Amino acid sequence: MGKVYYISKNVGLGMLVLTVCGLATIIALSVAYDKEKSKNQGNVGDGASDSTSTTTPSTTPDTPKEPWDHYRLPDSLIPVSYNVTLWPRLKPNAEGLYIFTGRSTVIFKCVKETDLIIIHSRKLNFTTFFGHHAKLSSQGEAPVPTILNSWLVKKTEFLVIQLGSRLSAGVSYSLHTEFLGELADDLEGFYRSEYVEDGVKKVVATSQMQATYARKSFPCFDEPAMKAVFSVTIIHSRDTVALSNGKEKGSLDKQNHFSFFFQCKWKVECGKANDCFIQSLVVTNKKHLVQVIEWFGNLVTLRWWNDLWLNEGFASYVEYLGVDYAEPTWNIKDHIILYDVQKVFAVDALAFSHPLSRGEEEVNEPAQISEMFNTISYSKVCSSCNFTQHFMQVDSQKLSMYSTLSPTFADNIARFEALLILNSHRKLSVSGSSLGENALLILEGDVQAALRLKSNRRAVSIINRAQIIDDAFNLARAKIISTTLALRTTKYLSKERDYIPWESALRNLNYYILMFDRNEVYGVLQAYLKKQIQPLFEHFKTITSNWTRVPTGHTDQYNQINAIGIACRAGVEGCRELIKSWYREWMKNPSRNPIHPNLKSTVYCYAIAFGGVAEWDFAWNMFKNATLASEASRLRSALACSKIPWLLNRYLEYTLDPTKIRKQDAPSTIQNIARNVVGMPLAWNFVNARWSYIFQQYGKGSFSFSNLVSGITQRFSTEYELQELKRFKEENLSVGFGSATIALEQAIEKTTANIKWVTENKAEVQRWFAQEST
Numbered sequence: 040m041g042k043v044y045y046i047s048k049n050v051g052l053g054m055l056v057l058t059v060c061g062l063a064t065i066i067a068l069s070v071a072y073d074k075e076k077s078k079n080q081g082n083v084g085d086g087a088s089d090s091t092s093t094t095t096p097s098t099t100p101d102t103p104k105e106p107w108d109h110y111r112l113p114d115s116l117i118p119v120s121y122n123v124t125l126w127p128r129l130k131p132n133a134e135g136l137y138i139f140t141g142r143s144t145v146i147f148k149c150v151k152e153t154d155l156i157i158i159h160s161r162k163l164n165f166t167t168f169f170g171h172h173a174k175l176s177s178q179g180e181a182p183v184p185t186i187l188n189s190w191l192v193k194k195t196e197f198l199v200i201q202l203g204s205r206l207s208a209g210v211s212y213s214l215h216t217e218f219l220g221e222l223a224d225d226l227e228g229f230y231r232s233e234y235v236e237d238g239v240k241k242v243v244a245t246s247q248m249q250a251t252y253a254r255k256s257f258p259c260f261d262e263p264a265m266k267a268v269f270s271v272t273i274i275h276s277r278d279t280v281a282l283s284n285g286k287e288k289g290s291l292d293k294q295n296h297f298s299f300f301f302q303c304k305w306k307v308e309c310g311k312a313n314d315c316f317i318q319s320l321v322v323t324n325k326k327h328l329v330q331v332i333e334w335f336g337n338l339v340t341l342r343w344w345n346d347l348w349l350n351e352g353f354a355s356y357v358e359y360l361g362v363d364y365a366e367p368t369w370n371i372k373d374h375i376i377l378y379d380v381q382k383v384f385a386v387d388a389l390a391f392s393h394p395l396s397r398g399e400e401e402v403n404e405p406a407q408i409s410e411m412f413n414t415i416s417y418s419k420v421c422s423s424c425n426f427t428q429h430f431m432q433v434d435s436q437k438l439s440m441y442s443t444l445s446p447t448f449a450d451n452i453a454r455f456e457a458l459l460i461l462n463s464h465r466k467l468s469v470s471g472s473s474l475g476e477n478a479l480l481i482l483e484g485d486v487q488a489a490l491r492l493k494s495n496r497r498a499v500s501i502i503n504r505a506q507i508i509d510d511a512f513n514l515a516r517a518k519i520i521s522t523t524l525a526l527r528t529t530k531y532l533s534k535e536r537d538y539i540p541w542e543s544a545l546r547n548l549n550y551y552i553l554m555f556d557r558n559e560v561y562g563v564l565q566a567y568l569k570k571q572i573q574p575l576f577e578h579f580k581t582i583t584s585n586w587t588r589v590p591t592g593h594t595d596q597y598n599q600i601n602a603i604g605i606a607c608r609a610g611v612e613g614c615r616e617l618i619k620s621w622y623r624e625w626m627k628n629p630s631r632n633p634i635h636p637n638l639k640s641t642v643y644c645y646a647i648a649f650g651g652v653a654e655w656d657f658a659w660n661m662f663k664n665a666t667l668a669s670e671a672s673r674l675r676s677a678l679a680c681s682k683i684p685w686l687l688n689r690y691l692e693y694t695l696d697p698t699k700i701r702k703q704d705a706p707s708t709i710q711n712i713a714r715n716v717v718g719m720p721l722a723w724n725f726v727n728a729r730w731s732y733i734f735q736q737y738g739k740g741s742f743s744f745s746n747l748v749s750g751i752t753q754r755f756s757t758e759y760e761l762q763e764l765k766r767f768k769e770e771n772l773s774v775g776f777g778s779a780t781i782a783l784e785q786a787i788e789k790t791t792a793n794i795k796w797v798t799e800n801k802a803e804v805q806r807w808f809a810q811e812s813t
Contacts, residue, residue, distance in 0.1 A: 107157055107192045107199045110403040111262070111343075115151040118260045118267040119211060125229060125256065126274040127222055127244035137222035137231050139244065143257040144215045145267075146178060149206040154184070156206075156214060159254035159261035160191060160198040161228075166217040172198055173258075178211040196251075196405075198258055216258050225736075226703050228255030233701070236666070250344060250412070251405040264342045345402040348416045355379070355417045356424035369593045375421065376505055377542050383418035386785075393781075409778035410745065504535070505543035512547040522800050523807045530811065532571045536578055538598035545601065551804065553754045554797055556716050560805045566812035569609035576606040576614065586617065589635065600641055607645045615649055622646035626657050639670075643677035655681050675704060679711035679718060687718045691725045695732075706737050710750035722751050727767055731774050745782035752786040756793035764790055 106113050127139040145158070156175070165172040172189040184202040191198055198216075206212060222231045222244055232243045246256065254261040270288070273281040341349045362371040386392055393415060402408055499507070508528045515525035529544050548568070555561045579602045582590060590596050606614040621642055624633050634642045647654050658674050665671035681687055691712060694705040713722035726733060726747070737744050755764060764787055768776075776783050 106155060107195060107197050110195050112159075112260060112265070113153065113155070113157055115153040116147045116149055116156065116206075116260070118265050119146045119148055120268040120270070121145050121257075121259065122270045122272075123257050124272040124274065127229065129222075129242045129244060129276075129279070137242070138219055139222045139229055140217075140219050141257055142215070142217045143259075144213050145259065146211055146213045147260070148211045149208055152205045152208050154202040154205045156200040156202065158198050158200075158214070158258050159196055159251075160218075160258045161196045161255045163218040163220050163255070163258065165198075166219075171200070172216065173200060174215040175200070175202075176213050176215070178213060181207050181210040183212070196254055214258075218257070220255065224697060224702050228252040232703070233697075235663070250408045263340055263344065266340055343399050343402065344408045344411050345397040345399050347411045348396070348419070351412070351416050352419065352421055353424065355421040359421075366593075373502055373539055376502055376509075377539060377546070379418040379421045383414050386414045386418075406775075406777040406780065410781050413745070413781075501537050501539050504537075504540040508540065508543045509547060512550075516796070522804060526804070526807055526811075529571065533574045536575065536598070538594035538601070541575070541598055541601055545605065554756050554793060555801075555804070557754070558801075560801060560808065563805060563808035563812050565609050567808045568605060569611055570812055572602065572605045572609055573611050575602045576611050578602070580613075589637065596637055600638065603638065604641045604645070607641075607649075615645075618642050618645045619649060622650070622654065626654075629657075629661065640673045640676065643673060644680040647677050648680040648682055651683065652686065655683070655686050675700070675708060676711050679708065679715055681715075682717050684717060684721060687712055687715065687721050688725075691721060695729075702736070706733075706744060706747045710747055713751040713753075716754070719751065719754050723763075726751060727763075730767070730771050734771075734774055734777060744777060745779045748776075748779045748782040748786055752790065755786070755790040756797050758794060761787070761790045761794060 121143060122145075123141065123143045125139055125141045128137060131137055156173075168174045169186075171186045172191075173186070175183055175186060177183045182204075184204040184206060186200055187203050188201040189199065200214075220229065222229065224231045224233070226247055228248065229244060229246050232245050234241050234243070248256065251261060253259050259265075260267075269285070271283070271285070273283075275281050341347060359372050359375060362369065397411075402411060511520065511525040511528045514520045515522045525547075529548065532541065532544055535541055535544075551564060552561070555564055575598070579590065579595075579599045580586060582588075582595075583599070590599055603614065603617075607618055621634050625631075632639075643658060647658055655678065658678055662671055662674035662678065665674060678690055679687070681690075691709065693699040694708050697705075700708055709722050709726065712718035733747075737747075752760075752764060755761065764783075768783060768787070
């Protein structure tokens with residue numbers, strides 16, 4: 040039996056007291072430690088001053104308590120005008136950095152009394168004045184408060200100025216800052232771009248201010264509702280030129296510098312090189328450049344980025360009106376069906392879509408703002424405007440629908456939503472397309488009408504033929520009709536000669552190619568495509584006199600590209616030889632390119648796909664020496680068409696080297712490689728292994744970054760690929776996904792749907808293609 044120990048009552052009470060005291064001490068120390076830790080975490084800074092070290096007041100990171108903890112600016116100040124001077128250095132300094140210096144004076148009006156000035160700033164190093172980041176003065180007789188403290192907040196990208204007394208409501212003040220920033224190659228704000236001319240590297244200072252990058256160029260109230268008048272001076276050397284999309288006020292030649300002035304009411308943005316030159320013979324470039332349009336934001340401005348559609352959606356629609364007015368023979372408005380209506384239907388059907396107007400609280404961080412620049416904001420409004428115009432019979436030149444917009448933002452929203460609701464009930468309920476009263480629509484009870492295309496296609500208009508095909512495939516995806524019934528709407532294509540129906544069919548059949556080009560179904564699918572496309576290929580061979588002339592019709596020029604591209608893909612006799620002969624002729628004499636500009640993208644791609652190392656290396660050399668941005672872009676895309684894995688892997692590695700592939704072109708180059716059935720797994724492995732680096736370079740705010748995720752995963756249709764995608768998400772949660780967050784969720788959703796669709800339809804589709812391809 041074990042020993043038993045006894046203690047006195049007094050000793051027991053003493054031990055109990057000691058235990059309680061010990062616990063109290065531990066708790067007190069934990070609280071003190073936690074407070075000290077929170078205090079240290081609150082000291083954040085973003086930039087260095089030249090003479091002071093400032094401390095940020097303590098805040099709780101997770102729960103915003105102070106005004107500078109919120110992403111939105113307070114409503115106490117509104118800007119009136121900016122006077123900004125920027126001086127980019129186009130040669131590196133002693134540390135090897137490209138920099139710019141600047142000074143800015145912003146006049147703002149106080150509308151509510153406040154002792155804080157909060158203004159956006161990111162990655163700017165400030166010159167200090169008496170230990171502070173800025174100088175404050177009054178525009179009138181009102182007294183100027185003294186500056187007590189100033190600091191930078193990295194998370195919310197603010198410069199905060201604490202005043203000794205309140206600013207007076209109704210009084211205007213000016214805030215002066217001087218700063219230095221890096222002219223980096225990060226595609227944000229005032230940044231550096233490089234190109235090679237005659238073997239010499241040239242450096243350009245250019246800008247991308249939308250959506251949240253102006254703050255990286257100079258301190259500003261960087262929100263869309265904070266409109267102001269800008270007067271900007273660019274200092275540059277005599278051997279360079281300053282260009283702007285604003286009105287030039289004058290120039291000053293002073294010693295070794297010119298000063299260039301301009302004034303505008305919107306953020307300055309230099310267009311990309313492809314938008315600066317027009318190739319009169321290239322049908323795709325010509326349409327795109329005519330569609331380049333000025334900002335709508337200067338006329339009607341959104342209050343916050345959750346309503347981005349108010350600018351971008353209307354602008355997308357008016358692009359078509361402008362082109363239609365300038366080139367009525369192009370029938371450009373018919374293309375809305377292809378490029379906007381059908382496109383947005385596919386995206387908006389996903390669970391991870393979003394309404395036109397999201398809650399303001401859902402769009403706060405820069406990455407969330409960049410996510411709003413998507414198909415919904417552009418194409419959904421463009422499509423809806425098209426519906427509304429047909430419904431209201433609006434004169435496209437008068438555009439009375441837009442002219443009735445009120446200066447009050449809330450009124451605009453209410454009026455436009457009322458139009459959409461009214462229009463949706465009267466038109467969208469039948470087909471989701473802007474077809475006329477006599478249109479042939481696919482309804483659940485009248486789907487057989489679509490089959491009349493096979494025997495009497497001319498009885499149905501071009502737009503209706505395109506929409507019948509698209510509606511049929513969408514109804515099949517919704518399981519309202521069978522997949523084979525949707526496929527039957529394509530049987531008449533061997534008799535079709537118009538572009539829009541063909542393009543509609545190919546876009547829908549492309550899903551079948553993506554799902555089946557890695558298994559046995561692709562053989563019979565390819566045979567079916569060959570049967571349908573061969574008559575169109577022969578048609579264009581005839582009307583172009585054996586490929587020696589250009590089709591006269593605008594849409595015929597588009598369809599010629601389809602005819603050659605699909606014919607080569609499907610193995611139509613004569614197509615491969617045609618492509619290779621053109622490309623060989625060019626290789627023999629690089630200074631004389633025999634390939635018509637309309638056909639360059641298609642010919643380059645298939646010549647490299649059919650060829651080997653010699654064809655790839657030739658295109659690479661021509662790409663490096665290209666002097667036109669449009670030609671370089673075509674070659675860069677075509678280089679991704681190779682079927683040789685090691686060449687594609689080498690090309691992927693090139694995207695990490697900005698001396699080979701420009702930084703702004705790297706994401707689209709990876710995406711181009713992923714479109715290639717051989718390149719898709721290589722691109723996925725490449726991105727998966729380097730996600731942290733890729734995200735840091737492109738993912739925090741780039742509009743196109745989401746396309747990288749959706750492009751690489753578009754073929755995913757197996758359980759293994761779904762698990763890979765989920766694993767990728769879990770492993771990179773700490774890194775983040777930035778503007779690709781929604782795209783990743785959509786990729787998982789699409790992959791899940793693809794698995795289900797392939798399981799349910801593979802056998803039936805294979806039988807149908809086998810039967811119809813004989």
